[in-house]
Each structure stands twice: as C-alpha cells, then as structure tokens.
Amino acid sequence: MTAITLDGVTTASAIKAELVDRVAILRSNGVVPGLATLLVGSDPGSQTYVAGKHRDCAEVGIESIRIDLPGSATSADVRAAIKDLNSRRDVTGYIIQLPLPVGHNENAMLELIDPSKDADGLHPTNLGRLVLGIEGELRSPLPCTPAGIVELLRRYDVPIVGQRVVVVGRGLTVGRPLGLLFTRKGLDATVTLTHSRTVDLAGEVRRADIVVAAVGVPHLIQADWIKPGAAVLDVGITRVHDEVTGKGRLTGDVHPDVASVAGHLSPNPRGVGPMTRAMLLSNVVKAAEQSLRL
Ligand SMILES: Nc1nc(=O)c2c([nH]1)NC[C@@H]1CN(c3ccc(C(=O)N[C@@H](CCC(=O)O)C(=O)O)cc3)C=[N+]21
Incomplete structure (x- = not known):
C-alpha cells in the first residue's frame, strides 16, 4: 500500500484560480488589493520565500510591494517601516517575514501591525480572535x-x-x-x-x-x-x-x-x-472584501 499524496501544488493552483475571479470583482468595485512584505537581512531561505509571495500575487492580480531592510537595520528602523506600512493606502495587507535577525523582538514587532492589515494572522488581536472564535463566527485572518x-x-x-x-x-x-x-x-x-x-x-x-x-x-x-x-x-x-x-x-x-x-x-x-502561500493570498483577498462591505 502506498499513501495518497496530498498535493499542495495542484490544490494551491485551484485556490489561486478561485481567487483570480474574486480579485477581478474587487477591482471592478474600485478596491485594489496590495500585499507588502517586510524583509530584514539577507537570509537566503527568507529571500526565496519572499520572492515566491510576490510571484503568487502577480498570478492572481494582487499588487505587491517589497520592503527590504539591510541586516544592519535597528529595531527603530523596523518600527518605522511598520508604521509606514500601516499608513500606506496601497498596502491592504502585509507580512513581516520571520525570523527577524537576532536582536529584534519579534513579538513586539508583530504587535505593531494594524490588525486589519495583518495578512499572517499573527497579531495578538487576531490570535485572540482565534481563541475567542471557538465556533469560527469571528471573521479574522x-x-x-x-x-x-x-x-x-x-x-x-x-x-x-x-x-x-x-x-x-x-x-x-x-x-x-x-x-x-x-x-x-x-x-x-x-x-x-x-x-x-x-x-x-x-x-x-x-x-x-x-x-x-x-x-x-x-x-x-x-x-x-x-x-x-x-x-x-x-x-x-x-x-x-x-x-x-x-x-x-x-x-x-x-x-x-x-x-x-x-x-x-x-x-x-x-x-x-x-498551501501556506495560497492562504496568505486568501487572507489578503478576504480583508479587501471586508473593507468593501463597510
Ligand atoms: N511572517 C511569516 N509568515 C510565514 O508564513 C512564514 C514566515 N514568516 N517565515 C518562514 C515560514 C516558512 N514559510 C514557507 C512558505 C512556503 C513554502 C513553500 O512554498 N515551499 C515550497 C518549496 C520552496 C523552496 O524551494 O524553498 C514547497 O514546499 O513546495 C515554504 C515555507 C512561510 N513562513
């Protein structure tokens, strides 16, 4: 006997195809979803993942914005970049690529994200909603x-x-x-x-x-x-x-x-x-759809 393969590539493609249509509807309603990535330092693995996220965005019609800070960036520099992403109108969602280089307090940085722009669902408010929403009724990433x-x-x-x-x-x-x-x-x-x-x-x-x-x-x-x-x-x-x-x-x-x-x-x-990457796109689309309902 050999196991049935849970094929993430094929499944993620199907999800992305569904998202293409939803992005088109958003755009026709004047909402342009935009995902930003904040990368600090030059870890090769992190570079690969971030590049992949930008390719995924292009595939489904989400704008993408890449903010790369050098490994020498201070925590004040990272905080300033987060503040900027919170206020930018073209950024409807963003992620801080983890891990941050040693010396930065990751939890403190995650806490500075505007929870309505938290594409990773890692802000304490959204993690708290995951705990509170035991029946899944709370809509949060x-x-x-x-x-x-x-x-x-x-x-x-x-x-x-x-x-x-x-x-x-x-x-x-x-x-x-x-x-x-x-x-x-x-x-x-x-x-x-x-x-x-x-x-x-x-x-x-x-x-x-x-x-x-x-x-x-x-x-x-x-x-x-x-x-x-x-x-x-x-x-x-x-x-x-x-x-x-x-x-x-x-x-x-x-x-x-x-x-x-x-x-x-x-x-x-x-x-x-x-699948992780497809869910990131899905979080961005869902957040943009929610902004339209308001
Ligand atoms: N804020 C934040 N959010 C994350 O979601 C996050 C993160 N930081 N830091 C690192 C981990 C890791 N992660 C992966 C995502 C996709 C693949 C992926 O698509 N991998 C391909 C292979 C890609 C390759 O060749 O390296 C695959 O499994 O087929 C892997 C790993 C997201 N992470």
Missing part, C-alpha cells in the same frame, strides 16, 4: 500554515470531526494556532499538542488519525510510529547539504518510509508550503 493544513485535508475529504490529531511542535506559526483551529466547533478534532519535552513521542503519534509534523528535525517521524491508514502532514523543512550532488536540498520531518504505512501523506516540498 487565520495563520496561513494552519489554515492551509485544514484546507488541504478538506479538499481531499480526509475526515477531521472526532479524529485524534497529534501535532508535533508548538511554534507560533504552526503548532500552537493549529491546535486552536482543529478544536473549533465545526472541525471538532481531539488534539494532542506535543513538543521537545513530550515523554514517549512515538507512543503519542501511534494513536493519531492525523499527524502534523512541524518541528524542523529531518526524518524525525518514523514509519513504525504511524497507525496504518493515518493522514500525515510533513510541515517542518530543513536545508541540508547533499553529499552526493554537493548541492543544498530540502528535507522534511517525515521519513520517506512513512508513505508505505500512511493513508494520506503531504510531501515536503510540494505539500503544505504552497
């Missing part, structure tokens, strides 16, 4: 990776209600908000949020109907940890040096042998990554 994971499972009809979900990793952008999302009314999963101090991680994962691995430890999740037929989502990514080719290569948290045990498997790359 959801963090992109958790939203992308749920959307990918939905589009492949993987059952969620009542299922045991084990999330490996409790980080701000994936694990922590994903636990909140999966336990909302309507999704109704039973979530176990595990982390580096979890005792018997293998035992926890073995009970799961859905496993989400978001830690950034290459091949941590072994085939004999997986309940046969479970859905496995590989989110963590690590750039490793390939001894054979001499080039850089991306490696997920899930061992390749998991494919012979799992029922569904999201590969990495080409799984949750493209």
